Amino acid sequence: MSVTTQLQDRIRRGLHDESGDVPGWVLITLMTAGLVMIIWGLAGPALSGIFEQAIDRVSGI
Template sequence: MRILNRWRDETGDVPGWVLITLMTAGLVVLLWGLAGPALSGVFEQAINRVAGF
């Protein structure tokens, strides 16, 4: 019965969700920092090829 009451409690695990959100944001910033220049170069090459036609 205690398990059912715990499942019905909709408050959730706020600190856990905050931690997951912060870690996800950190990973996005890290990946963006590493892959940003490479993706920018690929985009510029594609635009130059299209503009060359």
């Protein structure tokens, strides 16, 4: 078997490997969840206040 054939076989096996990078996806998911929690914690009270003001204005008509 030539070097070229061996390289082609490795590339084919790599392309058909469906195991994926599980630790990478877990890290991305955890980091995204962390960012959402931080943003929600910072912006949540302000958004809640804006929503309550809007409801009060609509109800006050």
